[in-house]
Amino acid sequence: MLDHHAVAPPIHEHVTDAIKTPALIRLTPNTVLIRFETLKVYAALGAVRHLLDTGVIRPGQTVVDSSSGIYALALAMACHRYGLHCHIVASTTVNDTMRAQLEILGVTVDQMPPSDDLGLDQNLRVARVRELLTQRTDMHWMRQYHDPVHHLGYAELAQLLLRALPDEPLTVVGSVGTGASTGGLTRSLREHDPRVRLVGVQPFGSVTFGSERFTDPDAIIAGIGSAIHFDNVHHDLYDRIHWLDFQHAMAATVGLMRDHAVFAGLSTGAAHLAATWEAGRDPLRTHVVIGADTGHRYTERVFNRHREALDPALLEPVEITSPVEPAPPWAAIDWARRPYWPVVPARQRPRELRKDVVP
Template sequence: MIATVLRTAARPELLSLLGRTPLVRVTAELPGPQPGFWAKLEGLAAGGMKARAAMSMLLGARERGELRSGAPVVESTSGTLGIGLAFAGQVLGHPVVLVGDSELEPSMRQLLRSYGVRLELVDRPAARGGWQAARLARLRELLAVLPDAYWPDQYNNPDNTAGYASLAAELAVELDHLDILVCSVGTGGHSAGIIGPLRRHWPALRLIGVDATGSTIFGQPARPRLMRGLGSSIHPRNVAYDAFDEVHWVGPAEAVDASRRLARGSFVSGGWSTGAVARVAAWAARVHPGAVVATVFPDGPHRYLGTVFDDDFTAAHGIDPAAAVGRPVEIPHPSAAEATGWARCTRVTDPLRAHHPSSERNP
């Protein structure tokens, strides 16, 4: 158990590295011809996409007096937010303690530690809530022994959402028009943070959420999930259910196939989340001719060289990219059928308020 953490000096000059990521037109076949969509390459930013949220959460906590100067920051992560918090911790001068799990890739463990993070790993999922619940249990133990420690609580912190206002502002400047926005959903932060400001520019903008099979966010049963970075075994309060026009659940085969096709055909790619949103964005561009479609690629491919891009890994986990389907199965309601592969639903429901009509958004 960690009892103390070292203080760290602030490096405010690093803020110049935040955001301002490239926007690229993707026309790769996913899996067949498609007219193209725009992708914001957040993986090319220092600290990755979630550096925006990390900075927002820590700055908000400092302004409210919840985070004292030099105090440690403790959070649960599957990797991506951890990189963002490592960045924000260096900028603001806060040591960072992260709770991961034994599924965290060795390369990500090494990278986080290289950035000065103290990394705690849980070795088994909780019976209810899986790895996320196990990480949160360990996190609470750490909070009890680390004086003045601050927990951002990315799943429920509105500053997570607010951090993506800058991403929305960049898209609004870079695009003349936007009809459809495709976002992966994990904590719910970036989809909620982008859609509000962009709908003020384009009120008719449609939002498509992309979840993982086995995720319970949109009302499906929670199952063990191979894909990391999107999906959840809990219900984050940051998910803006009423903002979504439809949701897609994507399986590992479709995500792997799309990520590999992106690498071969566009030279930009990423992991599970990037493959999943690319698959759905290409579908949206194909079925809505003339529509301007955009999405966000949360990270790049390097973290996934031993998983998404490794034939031995995919074979060991029964993933056959060649068997990936070209279109989603339609289901009428999230509880009507379990999505075991790519599925689509145009009735979006908040599972915690499913009995209230106001919890559903229909196209």
């Protein structure tokens, strides 16, 4: 029998409208997962719309950028929607499935050669983009790592959360990556409530919060941390930072599937582990975990190894007071919305960045 009271699902004009809307899943009384098929559709759509509206780019023009995967697909879909050409300089980590999707969407793909050095991979990609710009002056470099236009799309996500979780004190927990998702979402939420907290997750080896002197041979740094500095990371937005090694992130990703039947990527698992710890420390706040993508591209390196996974319930971080101190496998710090400082002993930091002196 037809239920005339049922709410009909919306009919979307383009697939990006369907993909960008996440599912909100309450994992525990004070932990909610925002589960995306691909998070960066918000960033790509917001950026492309703004650039078109302001005349920076025009329909039919070619945009170019470097990507380790999900931003490339999001930008390709945004270009498909708005009649733009797209050129991606792809990380060595981009797999055949992702590359096939990009090529079918008409994207020109330059992929870096295989490498175990993801810092070198990132630098080679940027160098290739610069080379293309000298050859094609009509190209527009999207600069997802540096152009603040990529923060804009997350204002829409903030409004969705405020409607779904009214009057709940929020803590956003997510991988830092380019800084656009955690930064853009939190900045928009704080316009409504300045008390919204932000917890960022980093791998060891990332320069973003100063752990570049560590190495984690198994780390999949792409999409979580970085080997180069990103202007889109605003350090003074973050209240807490967690550093996790690959084994801990893998344990949490497998645990998320086992406990909640959620098949998600490595950054989601890492954020969930940090959020579980934070939720235990602050049970009156709702911890919103950013689930950036599904687990498909981690099948071989994470899910096929599920029998090796540690028990997340037995894991806990070492609390530290300075970014000089973190050491694998898991460390956490009260960042306290401070600007970034170079990784030097506290006594050598500028006076205004030290907590042990009164400015």
